[in-house]
Amino acid sequence: MKKFLLFVFAPLVILTSCSKDKFDASKQAATDDAAIKAYIGTDTAFHATADGSGVYYKIVTQGTGANPTINSTVKVTYTGKLLDGTTFDSGTINQSLQGLIKGWQSGLPYVKTGGRIILVIPSREGYGNSAAGSIPANSVLVFTIDLLSFS
Numbered sequence: 001m002k003k004f005l006l007f008v009f010a011p012l013v014i015l016t017s018c019s020k021d022k023f024d025a026s027k028q029a030a031t032d033d034a035a036i037k038a039y040i041g042t043d044t045a046f047h048a049t050a051d052g053s054g055v056y057y058k059i060v061t062q063g064t065g066a067n068p069t070i071n072s073t074v075k076v077t078y079t080g081k082l083l084d085g086t087t088f089d090s091g092t093i094n095q096s097l098q099g100l101i102k103g104w105q106s107g108l109p110y111v112k113t114g115g116r117i118i119l120v121i122p123s124r125e126g127y128g129n130s131a132a133g134s135i136p137a138n139s140v141l142v143f144t145i146d147l148l149s150f151s
Contacts, residue, residue, distance in 0.1 A: 023129045028138055029054070032122035035140050039083050039120065048120060055103045056120040060144075063115025068108055068150040072097050075148040076108075080141055088134045092148075101126050103141065111147050119143045 036056055040048050048056035068074050074097050079090040097105055103121030111117045121141040123129070131137045 025124065028129065029122065029124055032124065032138075032140050035083060036120050036122060039140070039142075046118075048118075051106055053102065053106050053125055054122045055106050055125055057107045057110055058118045059111055060116040060118060061111075061114065063112030063147060065113045067110070067112055068097060068147065070097055070105055070109070072150040074100075074108060074150045076145050077148065078143055078145045080135075080143050082135070083140050083142065097150075101141075104143070104145070107143075108145065108147065111145075113147055113149055116144065116146045119145065 048058045075094040077092045081087050103125035107119040123138045126141045129137045
């Protein structure tokens, strides 16, 4: 009888404990949006523009020539930070824009070669509810990106 009860109640306990960990994307989007607006609001000189995906961007330097497209391979230098100012990565990459996070895909085409852009990316357009290296899950990301070239 005890074994029978164990087999009946064990799955219920497991299912109940799993249901507490369900990710609520709309709640996280609202949290991200509020955090981004608070972050941008602390810097009156920032004057960011929101695109349709929730990414905020500021063009620091427009650059010259054409703009990259989603099909471009871009060469950039970048610094990535969390909202608290912690730098999590920086460097130079040469990669297909399609292979980068969605926030870069939507933001980088706003500048031309030689341009600099600051992107404030909600977690849904970054790494979502998964941690990535030293980036915690559900993190809003701030990137300063210099577009060196593209093809």
